[in-house]
Amino acid sequence: MATISVRRSPSRMLSSGTTRYVAGRLGQALLALFGVVTIVFFALRLSGDPARLLVPDGATAADIDRLRDKLGLNASLWDQYRHFLGNALHGDLGYSYVQNRPAIDLITERLPYTANLAVAALLLSLLFGVTVGVITALNRGKWQERVLMPIVLAGQAMPAFWTGLLLVLVFSVGLRWLPSTGYDGPLSLLLPSITLASLSAAAIARVTRGAVLEQLPMDYMRTARAKGAGGFRLVSRHLARNVAIPVLTVAGLELANLLGGAVVTEVIFAWPGLGQLTIQSVSARDFPVVQAIVILASGVYVVINLCTDLLYGVIDPRVSTGGKGEPA
Missing domain, CATH: 1.10.3720.10 (MetI-like)
Structure with missing residues (x-):
């Protein structure tokens, strides 16, 4: 009995290769963004206590502690990190410690x-x-x-x-x-x-x-x-x-x-x-503003590099199809 072979069209092969290429680059971009934001979050906490810079001269240790509690700095680093990530995923990048305004407004x-x-x-x-x-x-x-x-x-x-x-x-x-x-x-x-x-x-x-x-x-x-x-x-x-x-x-x-x-x-x-x-x-150790700037800068960097990679495929389709271009 004769067998019938089904051959994929070049356009479908190209589309499949391009989709895998885009998905792979997007996954790498998101992973890089997550890594940068995480490193900056913990590095900022090692730079010092912002509450000590915000209180007026002559403030007592109790005053500093109350301000730290108000800013959420008395929580454990893990709790602060979870709170930061949860808010960031909902578009809330926090309020400036110094200007008491949304960090995103200052950046805008x-x-x-x-x-x-x-x-x-x-x-x-x-x-x-x-x-x-x-x-x-x-x-x-x-x-x-x-x-x-x-x-x-x-x-x-x-x-x-x-x-x-x-x-x-x-x-x-x-x-x-x-x-x-x-x-x-x-x-x-x-x-x-x-x-x-x-x-x-x-x-x-x-x-x-x-x-x-x-x-x-x-x-x-x-x-x-x-x-x-x-x-x-x-x-x-x-x-x-x-x-x-x-x-x-x-x-x-x-x-x-x-x-x-x-x-x-x-x-x-x-x-x-x-x-x-x-x-x-x-x-000023204004953590929310610095974190928001880093998220924005990292996001822009990742998006630009992703767009650059995708433009390779437009200029030379072999880039997005693993070097296999369309059959002659």
Whole structure:
């Protein structure tokens, strides 16, 4: 008796592989988020007693104990942790010890400033990094590379606080072109975003240059050149898709780092974002606010990395199907 074999369609195989890939990455993301939040919760409790900072001078031990009881700090660490997790799962991240306001409200007020700063810095990083990376790769050994690569190396070597101080001295103190601190319109965004973008731009430039140099000897590039492709057409029609994955990888990581690394830049420029709030809250041992900021930053970091991984599958479907793409 003849047997009938059922063959799965390529689209169904691709869909199944993509679903498993997404589910696996999502599970890893949630596990990472849980681990970070747990570590920060217990690390904060080792930093000291916030009640001692909140009571006025001359307060007695009984006053401190009553405040600790009011804040829930007299409970065991395990009970505090269970209470924190239970409330967090319901969207309640607690009240600020210092300002007696919901921690989420304080973050919501500051988040737009940090988000604007991070996005502006990322756009500057991509514009400079990708442009310089492509130019130096296509002109290897020429004057363009000799001029631009030292700038890239200097940008990667200089810490953000030093770059920020130099920019303030030149453009605010010396030339008086731009404001040095605070938020007072779009011009206030320039110096902080350039400072924050300096390290990321250098990293993106080096990754882009390496990716382009790796693709230049390929057969399809020689064929494109033989057909007369050059300049913008060579980059946009032939190189762009093949160098997108490494550039996308570093861009996704840099965006997450920009959100988390804005603390130093915000302190230098007195920027009213989450970085300033983090420093103030850590100094005051305002546990609920610090925990809420960490949850938000970790969540953003995890989401950005997850979206980056998923975009790999859009650019190259073999990534989400275990390297098995559709049959020819």
